[in-house]
Amino acid sequence: MPEPIIQVSNLVKTYHTGEVEVQALRGINIDVPAGEMLAIMGPSGCGKTTFLNCVSGIDDVTSGNVVIEGTDLASLNDDRKTEYRAKRMGFIFQFYNLLPVLSAVENVELPLLVSGTAPAEARRRASAMLERVGLGAWSGHKPAQLSGGQRQRVTIARALVNDPAIIWADEPTGDLDSHTADDIMSLMQQLNRDQGQTFVIVTHDPGIAERCHRIVHMRDGLIEREEVPAGAGAAASRG
């Protein structure tokens, strides 16, 4: 079994909203090996997105440890954490979260520019990544001029352009019709297979989860159970 790229132990996250305390995560333990495509499922409010935010370092944990590629995230200050995210992680959101004022290629090259890549090189790599996700001809279009599926492809291109080790996807197909969702999932599977990147996908859609290597079911801030989908290996290799 490959070395775990993500190691989570006793992860607790508590929110304080006014006088109410909400325990969103109540002691999660999980290891994710490099190159795995992991689906996280569960009912609304079970803590899926909170888990993803805490493990990816965009939210602070209340207690417990999150170790990514051997680095304890808690040991990093905000700037180092941000830098780490820029270089080693990619994010795909349900509502795309593209900057509406930038064109597709400009959106994709942002993480490269943040990481200090020269603008010309950033543009070249962003264009290549857009070609790869099938949007070469749309690189000059702004998000409002693209369909939902196209926007999500731009988001995927943005997530992958920096060649990250881990891609976090929060309901990546939640805003898409089933046909487009299928296309997007196929694309992610292909990229996972070709580049060996680790995908952590939060989803409600069993069809999407079925196409991952492993499914983690959450309930009330805890991992309820794990399962390996029946056709996991085939699905992954089918791409």
Next chain:
Amino acid sequence: MDSLFGIPLTSILVVLLALVAGIFGVLGWIAWRNPLLVKMGLRNLTRRKTQTALIVIGLMLSTLIISAAFATGDTVGYSVTNAAYNDYGEADVIGAFDREKADPSRDGLLQQDIDAVRAAFEGDPEVDAITGVIRTPAPALNPTERLSEPAASFVGIDPETTDGFHQLIDQNGDLVSARDLGPDEVYISQRLADDIRLGVGDTVRVQYGNQPYDFTVRAIVRDNALTAATALTSDQAAGGIVAPIERVREIAGEPGRVDLLVMSAKGGVRDSLDATKVVRDRLEEVIDAQGLPIQVISDKAQVVEIAELIGSVFVTFFLVFGLFSMAAGVMLIFLTFVMLAAERRSEMGMARAVGMKRLHLTESFIAEGMGYNLGSALIGALLGVGVAYLLILVLGNVFGDFGLSITFNANPVGFAISYLLGVVITFVTVAISSWRSANLNIVRAIRDIPEPDTFRGHDRSLGRLFKATAGVLWLALIGALSVVTYGVLTVIYLLLKRAPKVGRFVRKPGDWAGRQRNSGGWAVVMILIGVLATWWGGWIDEQAFAYTAGTTLVLFAIAMLASYFGAPTRATFAIMSTVIIWYWLLPMPFNLLASLGVLPEEAKGWGDPLDGLLSLVGLDHEPISGNIEMFFVSGVCITAASTVFVIFNADRVLASLGALQAVFRGITPAIRTAISYPLASKFRTGMALAMFTLVMFSLIVMATLNHNFTQLFLGDDAKGGFDVQASANVNNPIGDLRTALTDGGYDVDANISGIGTMTSTFWETKAASDPEDALAFYRFAGLDDSFIDLAKFPLSTRAVGYDSDEAVWDAVRNDPNVIVANESILSFTQSQNFGAGGEDQLTVDGSITDLQDNPWQPIEMTVVDDNGNERTMQIVGFVDSAIISGVVPQWIALFVNAGVVADVQDANQDFFVVTKDESDQAVSDVAAAIESTLLDRGVQADSLTQRVNDAAAQSNAFSTLFVSFMSLGLIVGIAALGVISFRTVAERRQQIGMLRAIGYSRRLVAISFFLESSFIAITGIGMGLILGGALSYNLMTSPDFTNGQQIDFSYPVGTILLIVGIAYAASAVMTLIPARSASRVAVAEALRYSA
């Protein structure tokens, strides 16, 4: 102050009250029909407190400016009125000798004239007292301390008749009487006591007819019309020595002499204005009936009216100069509500989806807007009074130099008008912006999809354009007819009663600006209005503002129409805005091309291409005239055009900033987002840019014009080549200054290189070409050869036959019939100056530029001397206006040969000295030496350098005051940036979260937001600088604007840097706060956030 722009304040108040009542009616109606809408609107007030605070600040600024203008004007009016009451006291009507009505043997009033008036008013219930006064200049000395006041008044009052005026009030506030004065006792006025440090019991020496007379000071009394020459009752303001009239007659050797007739109307100091008018009228009847040689020279009622007029002028000035800030304030209100609407776009879409009508959304916004409005207008009006108080502190210092004490006084009527006007302006702006904001497509709003290009019609057919145009015109016609027929209030009532139907009706005709949002109809209507305004301004009323604004409107509308029919928006508006900028900077573009040799030299005069084109077919218009309003009109037009240009083209320019990315690689992503966001929101960026540009433009123009006018009128040229003016006392003539100084032991040769003598008197004159004109008194200044040799009086223009300035001055030297005049007598100059003109003023038709452009023959003048002899003289040249800047008031004269006035008795004698050492200190030393050497002759000597510096300081103080007032607009611009920045952070929370997630550090997020706001501030400041600088240059190099004066144009670099620095620093501070808060957004929370 009772009126503004000629409209009584009470009328303005009543109209505003009616309008505000209408507004409350609208609100009440909304609350009654749909209380939920009002609740929705009002609850938004507390949603975001910082934003609410910014909105309130933005909304209150217009009110603040209006309130400050009123309070300042009220204070100035009140203070001048107060000064009038203090100076006049109960001396309500003042008369003096009228040579025209007198026997030729008489050269002044006599006691018998006063007695005749007294007899005529015997028993008149409207008159409290009548007296005769002598008031003549005589130097006063404090022999103990060797201090003198050369311009003091020696006043003789009649002990028998003066007590009825209650004017002799000592330092304890007690009345004293001239009856109590011993033979060698006098009262002195407080000002004289202060000037030469005299106290009760001290000796004061009066120099008269070159003889000293010593008196003992019995008491010190207040300065007023009976005790001294005060600022309002005389053209001089210096203290006085008050003695019994018989004693003064005895010293003067003129038995029976009286200088002034003074009458007290029934009542006290402040309650005698009506009686004053009656007494004046009756006095004039008596004078006519009895043929008395008296003319009424002033009355208290008239002075009080003028004082109130001055207050009104101040209000007008501050309002006009505040127009820029008010315009920026209105734009801010509009922008604020457009942004609020953008923030709630999806909410509003949902509301519409569940059944709310557009009218409901508008009503909800209006309710919210009025929630902000009612409070902010009150705060604004109160703060305006505070700002006025600060302005008054500055004004007080400036007016103090004129001997006027300023007392703060804010009138409740002005305050109420400011508040109500603020409420009305804000309501109208809120209503329009609410209506615009509610005009949304439900699906686009819910899904947050941008609205389509508003300039492009869906259906570009001529038929649709016609329908849209007809719709707009139809509505305008119906509206106008309704208002004319039923009156404003009835129309408001009907609109309220029938609102849903009216709403449907409004949308129907051509769907003119409804859901289709096409601009074609508006463009056609704008063209119609523009053509009408151009025609009216050019050919009917010759008004520059209507002509130029009309042509600008047409140009803008043509671009809208072209875009409506499918022309590329960017290119169309770029061309249009360039043309408008070019048009407003005319003739500078032609000047530049002519200077480069591209156009012929005469192109420098091309300032009106439309008129030039129409002149080809004989339809050119008469010359048009503009006034201070052109400053505002030009600012608005030029700012609007340049903003449109920048907004439609900035992306091209900014693309070149890509080069910077290599230099600032660390912040490349920040630069990318900082530039993209403002350009993506063209409307809000354009509004903010326009606000900044407009305010900067106004400040730059104001500062530059003042700087150059100060240079022009208060530079070394204003000294006319001399360093010191020494004025002889009319009762102690000098003869020859050089001899007098040498006799006094002063080493003239060591310190003075030349002395010119000017002898002046007032004669009656008029242009001979106009027999209908009345004769008017004007100063005739006789110049001796030495004066002509030493003077540096450049001429603006010369008559035909005089090839050089020297030829003109040689003519003055040799020809007793030659006059050199100044432009203040020309009708055009008088029409440009507030308060000038009138029957008593010498006026010659024409303008300096006409005379400069067209050869002119010597202008014949009819002159009547003090003996009643008539002669004809000729004006052959006009001196440069710097000479008549007021540094030497006696130079506002008709210059003639010294021999012309040589025989005049009691002529004024002024000596103009050129010093050997021209340093400021040396010049001041010479002036002081002249004064002390001729102390007992009452010679008053001043350094002209010092006068120029003092006048420039005063001018700068006024300028600083106006620039400070106008810079209130900067607060508007900065508040706009704040509103945008805070709104942007809230609006983009989720995007900030995403950026932070993909690797933007806190610093990078902050830099991005800071740069974004800086883009607006820097561009606005830059545009204001360029446009304001260009227009100022254009104006100051235009002979029409400077009345033909050649000017060495320069920019006040220090002042401009200060303005720019303050503007940028303040905007930076304002944008740093939201930038910082953006950087602190919690990432996970932001990603969950739904805007």
